Amino acid sequence: MAKKDNPFRVPENYFNELEEEILKKVNQIPKKRFFFTEYKSVLKYAALVLLLLGISGLLWWNLPSKNSNLKQEYVELKTNKSTPSQLESELIAEQKAANPAAQNQSTTDITSNQETSIVKTKNLEQDNNEFFLSEEELEYLENYLQDDIINDYLTYNEVEL
């Protein structure tokens, strides 16, 4: 038996037709794929830049600016440098209407009285670590502040009756 008789056959002119068939199919492959192949490295770097921008944006958004606002509010509350709240203003107005003597007092005066009282309270607290409210202060608290505001005030200023 001859070595390597090839029992396998192909149709006539098969290999010429095969070449044409392959080239025809290859020409039908969409050319737009080359965009991604050619610019793959550029797209890679662009994606990386976008990712870094995204991360930077997230970090910047979460910067503690809100906390510093909170801190400022806390400081204001402690020193009571802020203007009276709307509710307090309304109460003050009501008391003014009820108490003619207080009508001449401006909101600022009342507020500054408030400040004085609180400063006094704070000074007392600082000096002796003891605290008490004068009659004036008590009266003020009863007249001008509602219960819940009283409690808040007391809580913030750590005043005990």
Place this chain on the structure above:
Amino acid sequence: MTDKELFDLLKHKNTQEKGFSILVHNYKERIYWQIRHLVLSHDDANDLTQEVFIRIFQNIDNFKQESSIATWIYRIALNHTLNFIKSKAQRYKSSVKSFEDSMLDNLKADKYFDSTDIELKLQKAILSLPEKQRLVFNLRYYDDMPFKEMEQVLNTSESSLKSSYHFATKKIQESLLEEEKVKFDFSD
């Protein structure tokens, strides 16, 4: 045309199509026969050959010239063909008839195969080999591929390939001698 010249044509977009048509012209027969000896059927070999060349075209930009163009092409062809055989064999897993028997039956009926008795017996013996030995045997016996080149294509050491070929030929000879008193000459 040298490998480098062909590679230069393939790398540049303007000359890529020209380079690819040269590549197809040079390698179409070798690739076809390599596939045909594994799948046996002309129709399957025809489809697979076309798919392989389309894959080659789509992956030209990924070719890093770490091996010769021929090695690169054969590797693609063999991987694609083996995947095809595996997927086809999967369908026969639960079947009564084995995949190899099915291939032999198709071969007998194939009009592009000279189905003499001894040829069928030889193909049956080759089909009974383990996949690696069958692969090595086909590349060596039918394609005359040197072991050095086979080493790069299959990523296996030359000594291992020679050993596989040796065992493959022994098994085939034993198988044929059982049925026929004719010896095939498998000498290198």
